[in-house]
Amino acid sequence: MSQFAINLIFVGGSFALYIAIAIWARAGSTKEFYVAGGGVNPVMNGMATAADWMSAASFISMAGLIAAGGYANSTFLMGWTGGYVLLAMLLAPYLRKFGKFTVPDFIGDRFYSTGARLVAVACLIIASVTYVIGQMTGAGVAFSRFLEVSSDWGLIIAAIIVFLYAVMGGMKGITYTQVAQYVVLIIAYTIPAVFISLQLTGNFLPPLGLFSEHTESGMPLLAKLDEVVRELGFRDYTADVDNKLNMVLFTLSLMIGTAGLPHVIIRFFTVPKVADARWSAGWALVFIALLYLTAPAVASMARLNLMTTIYPAGPTADAIEYAERPDWMKTWETTGLIQFNDKNGDGRIQVYNDTPAFAATATERGWNGNELTVNNDILVLANPEIANLPGWVIGLIAAGGLAAALSTAAGLLLAISSAISHDLIKGSIKPDISEKGELMAARISMGVAIVVATWLGMNPPGFAAQTVALAFGIAAASIFPALMMGIFSKRVNNVGAIAGMLAGLISTCVYIFLYLGWFFIPGTATFENIPQNWLFGGTGYGISPLSFGAVGAMINFAVAFTVSALTAPPPVRIQELVESVRFPRGAGQAVDH
Amino acid sequence: MADHTNNAQSYWRANLRLIIGSLVIWALVSYGFGILLRPYLAGIPVGGTDLGFWFAQQGSILTFIALIFFYAWRMNKLDKEFGVDEE
Incomplete structure (x- = not known):
């Protein structure tokens, strides 16, 4: 059977499963549509x-x-998991007790202000839309590589x-x-990793393999990898x-950004x-950790595998001849994600760190210069081929990548459509809308959001990668502090919260725009994005634009507390609301207004 | 009513103590051992590298999981002790 047929079976089979589930789990009420009826098992x-x-x-x-950055990029591992500790202790249980449908719901009610609710809706929509572009383009790439359709058609199928x-x-x-x-995604991620680790x-457990001995050389795997890359100038x-300082701030931005992302909170x-909300955060991290503990093993092993493929006799001996390169390199060359340029004309592939x-x-x-450029993204996708695994594993990886993007x-x-139908339409524009009308509005806004996301995926703004920094920056600097103060302080009032959110939002956006271009328009950056130009850059401890979310959050807290202290405290009913979210008794099911 | 308020206040204080304690550990394993204190842990070898690297790529994640389950278990017990749990 051809690889194409195998991929088609795996991807088609997983899609049939998703649709069967959808038919079984139709939503009949707004409560089912927004919060799945409030009856989901915490492990599930x-x-x-x-x-x-x-x-x-x-x-x-x-x-x-991580393969490219090594230890320096551990920030992603800690940052994208540590946020769940914050969620479990600082946000999730209290927001569950509050018992409504959306994040702006809480901000609007707690800060007794339509203005605060609208600022929250704006932050939510900007953060979520920038994030969704990446998912749609990711799905498009996976389709075009594995199902041999154009990436536009891949996107349209994914959208449908x-x-x-x-x-x-x-x-x-x-x-x-x-x-x-x-x-689907965890099986697809784990199987190739287990084989490569073996x-x-x-060792068949990749997280243990990472710290074990490299069988071939008898050295510890990481020591061997250090040695090989050092020989090549890396x-x-x-x-x-x-x-x-920057490493700490970047990790912190990822952590509080994760805790503040509305689609995770809801x-x-x-x-x-x-009580289930607390357990559930723990279970979420267990399931995430299954992938996050495997990823650093995949990273180091794939980097070593790539280097030993290119330098079969060691990094100081001759590199492999281009004509003898393995099949997986040929396959991926056709996608343009691997590029070879024989600069010294010796017919061999020299890879090294081309620095003075x-x-x-x-x-x-x-x-005469580094001759091979390998896009970081192919590492996981090409893993089964690098490890010579059978065709069905490749089919599984295709289905897994699509599962990750689509989920x-x-x-x-859903976060976008509920913000529009529930917070904008029912909360501000037309409060007397019927349940049926709101459900219809939710479905229509979902449909519109999908069309917009697909269009943006087909015509990705040149800055797609940078906008992810914006999504995390906004979640970290505006949404997370507002939610936390709403729960842990009775003194922060409407004016303070709005001033804080705006200060965090604006300072973070301005700092990002200064270095990455105003509204990401190429060529409009005020300063070149190099460490010497960053804030405190002269000291060697500059703050990168990607790390500024944490600083924005501190500005938010400081402004909110100062402004609140200078203005009247919140009314008694709001202080009672804060009191009530702190105690679990009487939570019941998530309720409508 | 006075009793109820006192009870509520000590419940909330117990929660805050638990959160602060947990977050100290949360910060210690990631920002501490994984980043800032790594040079001081360089002498402790772990599988071809040092303890700081292990905390940055594995240890912190495992600690985070333990922290959340510990917090959930303690809080769900406190809910019952203070009589604020959901019936």
Whole structure:
């Protein structure tokens, strides 16, 4: 059977499963549409949250980022998991007790202000839309590589599938398809990793293999990798980082950004009780950790595999001849994600770190520039081929990558549509809308959101990658502090909260725009985005635009407390509301207004 | 009513103590051992590298999981002790 037929069976089979689930889990009320009826088992919700959270970035890109950056990119591992500790202790149980449908619902009620609610809706929509673009383009890439259709058609197929189950089933349909998608994506991620770990270290558990002996050389795997990359002029894989301030702030931004992302928060509205919301955050992290503990192993092993493929006799001996390159390189060359340019014309593939410090060694070896560029994203997708695994594993990876992209896209689209139908239409424009009318509005806004996301996926703004920084920055600097102060302070009032959110939002956006271009328009950046130009850059401890979310959050807190202290305290009924979210008794089911 | 308020206040204080304790550990394993204190842990070898690297790529995640389950277990018990649990 051809690889194409195998891929088609795996992808087609997984899609048929998602649609069957959607038909079974149709939503009949707004409560089912927004919070799946509020009766989802906490372990089940943990699994759905894991699929909701782990996007194409986690599945496809993260291992590649760690492979390229080594220790320095541990920030992603800590940052994207540590946020769940904050969610479990600072947000999820209390927001579940509050018992309404959306994040702006809480901000609007707690700060007794339509203005605050609208600022929250704006932050939510900007953060979620920028995020959804990445998911749709990720799905498009996976389709075009594995199903040999154009990436536009891939996107349209993906959009139709999401439309079917998300519009029909709402949160209820999304929850159960996300559970299925989690199972598909974790199996697809783990199987190739297990085989690669076995091949390199003899240990079938990749997280243990990472710290085991490299069978071939008898050295510890990481020491071997350090040695190989050092010979080629790269920084040691495990080398420490000099700018620790930036590393701390970047990790913190990812953590509080994760805790503040609305599509993740609303998943905790679907469990029956406050106690379940706490357990559920733990289960979510367990399911996420299954992938996040495997990813760093995949990263180091794939990097070592790539280097030993290119330098079969060691990094100081001759590189492999281009004519003898393995089949997986040929396959991926056709996608343009691997590019070879024989700069010194010797017919061999020389890979090294082309820097002034290494220039003398390179000249001595007769090298004339690095000759192979490998896109970080192919590492996970090409893994089964690098490890010579059978065709069905490749089919599984295709289905897994699509599951990761589609599950996150569906969660984001639900967050967007509920903000529009519930917060904008019912909350501000037409409060007397009927239940049936609101459900219809929710479905229509979901449909519109999918069309917009598909269009943006087909015509990605040139800045798609940078906008993810914006999504996290906004969630970290505006949404997270507002929610936290709403629960932990009785003194922060409407004016303080709005001033704080705006200060956090504006300072973060301005700092990002200064270095990445105003509204990401190319060529409009005020300063070149290099470490010397960053805030405190002169000291060697500059703050990168990607790390500013944490600073924005601090500005938010400071402004909100100062302004609140100078103005009247919130009315008694609001202080009672804060009191009530702190105690689990009387939570019941998520309620409508 | 006075009793009820006192009870409520001590419940909330117990929750805050638990959160602060948990977040100290949360920060210690990630920002501490994983990042800032790594040079001081360089002498402790773990599988070809040092303890700081292990905390950055594995140890912190495992600690986070333990923290959340510990917090959920403690809080669900406190809910009952203070009589604020859901019936």
